[in-house]
Amino acid sequence: MRSIITQNLSRVYKSPVEKTGLARSAKGLFRKEFKYINAVTDMSFCAEHGDKIGILGLNGAGKSTLIKMLCGIIAPTSGSVVVGGYTPFQKKNDFLRLVSLVAGNKSQLNPDLSAWDNFRFLKSIYRVPERQFSETARKLTLLLECANLIDKQIRRLSFGERIKMEIVAALIHRPKFLFLDEPTIGLDVRSQESIRKILSDYCAEGDAVLFVTSHNLSDIVDLCNRILVIDGGTLRYDGGLAAFCAHYNTTSEINIEVENCTPRIREIVAGTGIVDCDFTGNMIRIQVEKTFITTVFRELIQKLSNDINKIQIIEPRTEDLLKELLIKGKVK
Amino acid sequence: MISIFLLEGKKLLSYKFQLVFSLLHPLFGFLVQYYLWGALYATQYASGMSYSDDQMFTYYAVASILFVMIKTNSGMIANEFKNGLLDNELVRPINLIKYRLWRSISERCLYTVFYLAMLFLLVAALKISAFGDISLIHLVSFVVFTILSFLISFFLDFITGLLAMAIDEVWAVQAILSFIVNFISGYYIPLLLFPGHIEAIFQFTPFYYLFYFPAQIFTLSRIDQSIMKPLLIALFWVFALVIMSNGICKRLSNGYSSYAG
Structure with missing residues (x-):
């Protein structure tokens, strides 16, 4: 069953143009100019229960929008969006009870209250039964190793501790649609892993739909089975992570350690149909098109058998591949 | 709603110094008026005044209590709108207006309890014979008009805060509007001291019911006159402001951009 459907979803922001310099700013007092920014343009996709979707894109790509x-x-400027049978922007309470949002850069909790008081407040507005509330809060705070902090005022928590509380708060009412905007920002490696595990288990148990945006690509790789790649507000790719990597990962790397990197060795390496290579000391890193990897590997072994100490084929980590594709804007 | 009420109270009690010190503003305001009018009543210029000195002190004491009871911070929505901090409320099953209303009620109840204690100590220390002959009917009328006054103040402040939809920075507008409203609502000077036609005009505005009319109930036993007309006018303004706030709130949602990530 399709639980999210968007069709030609677009959002345009009207933003005043701030002129540089005093004279120009003064001129702006009498005539204000605006520019229109297409944050999201004609975006259409569907999601089903159990989908864990990573949204990838550089800053300003339109992920948060x-x-x-x-x-x-x-509200969208044009197009339509249906989530769980509701139009989100109508803000029906029944819809809002299905949704949860964690934005790492904006606290969802009241900083003047303790985490526990925040949870109690959420319990009340989401009408969570007492038993479910106690079980969920206890389980999550134990898993995130923050049970000893629940009586502390949110403003007195460290950034990482606050993020943990945000995650607990987001799951208190067991939402069916979980939206996470940079959920592991500022967390140590162990906490990042705990959060990913909790989110992964939560989605598996409850059949929830998860949307994650993160510049920490491990979040996407560990959590998501599908990605949306956005560039300049336009959807460039929508599909499985593995398929994405297979499609865009066209090169592999061969790393060779030699005794001494002589001109003869350099000449041989350069003549083996490589894409790119890098000589650092006695290490040679060679980029080769995937289709020629076996041929090139065999050729290098034959020609350099007496010089090679160690040779290995390195497949790029998915995170590195994603990073490279995003930075170089290769996803078209 | 009860949870909002209780949590807001708990939050305020976490900052006890802030609570007490913020109450010094109306308390000092009352002291200034007390000495100012005390000095004036000691001269011959006060002979033609509509109030006796005790009535004047009572007026300012009640006005300062009303200041604490009705001054909400619902206009803070301007900051939340500007900085994109409304996300928390927009993504939760909370009514923007009710949520703020209950928080303000809790906040004002707590502030009022503390302020009354402080003011009564001050009045006793200054040996002012304020609040002398208060009948039950005066008290009930005062409570009813104070509730209406609170609601008018809350919604006026809220609507002013919503100006952020049209202009980015509303702090100065809010400050000047607050000054004007305080002036024409009789917080600084009782409207009875203005020319008669001014009071006659002002009674059709919502501001008249913020400070002046409730304070008059204590000061001049205003309840002896017909209460129906002012009650109906005050009720009209409450309903009008509720409808306006709801309408603008719906437009707010459309105009909200949730900047900053």
Whole structure:
């Protein structure tokens, strides 16, 4: 069953143009100019229960805008979006009880209250039964190793501790649609892993739909089975992570350690149909097209058998591949 | 709603110094008026005044209590709108207006309890014979009009805060509006001291019911006159402001951009 459907979803922001310099700013007092920014353009996709979707894109690509439209915070300028049978922007209470948002850069909790008081407040507004509330809060705080902090005021917690509390708060009412905007920002490696595990288990148990945006690509790789790649507000890729990597990962790397990197060795390496190579000391890193990897590998072994100390084929980590594709804007 | 009420109270009690010190503003305001009018009543210029000195002190004491009871911070929505901090409320099953209303009720209840204690100590220390002959009917009328006054103040402040939809920075607008409202609502000077036609005009505005009319109930036993007309006008303004707030709130959602990530 399709639980999220968007069709030609677009959002345009009207933003005043701030002129540089005093004279120009003064001129702006009498005539204000605006520019229109297409944050999201004609985006169409569907999601089903159990989907764990990573949204990838550089800063300003439109990731957060997309998430805000999906959870009803902002209205689309055009197009349509249906989440769980509801139009998010109508903000029906029944819809809002199905949704949860964690934005790492903006606290969802009241900083003047303790985490426990925040949880109690959420219990009350989401009408969570007492038993479910106690079980969920206890289980999550134990898993995230923050049970001893629940009586502390949110403003007195460290950044990482606050993020943990945000995650607990987001799951208190067991939402069916979970939107996470940079959920592991500022967390240590162990906490990142705990959060990923909790989220992964949560989605598996409850059949929830998960949307994650993160510049920590391990979040995407560990959590998501599908990715949306956005560039300049436009959806460039929508599909499985493995398929994405297979499609875009066209080269492999061969690393060779030699006794001494002589000109003869350099000449041989350069003549083996490589894409790119790098000589650092006695290490040679060679980029080869995937289709020629066996041929090149065999040729190198034959020609350099007496010089090679060690040779290995390195497949790029998915995170590195994603990073490279995003930075170089190769996803078209 | 009860949870909002209780949690807001708990939050305020976490900052006891802030609570007490913020109450010094109306308390000092009352002291200034007390000495100012005390000095004036000691001269011959006060002979034609509509109030006796005790009535004047009572007026300012009640006005300062009303200041604490009705001054909400619902206008803070301007900051939340500007900085994109409304996300928390927009993504939760909370009514923007009710949520703020209950928080303000809790906040004002707590502030009022503390302020009354402080003011009564001050009044006793200054040996002012304020609040002398208060009948039950005066008290009930005062409570009813104070509730209406609180609601008018809350919604006026809220609507002013919503100006952030049109202009980015509303702090100065809020400050000047607050000053004007305080002036024409009789917080600084009782409207009875203005020319008669001014009071006659002002009674059709919502501001008249913020400070002046409730304070008059204590000061001049205003309840002896017909209460129906002011009650109906005050109720009209409450309903009008509720409808306006709801309408603007819906537009707010459309105009909200949730900046900053």
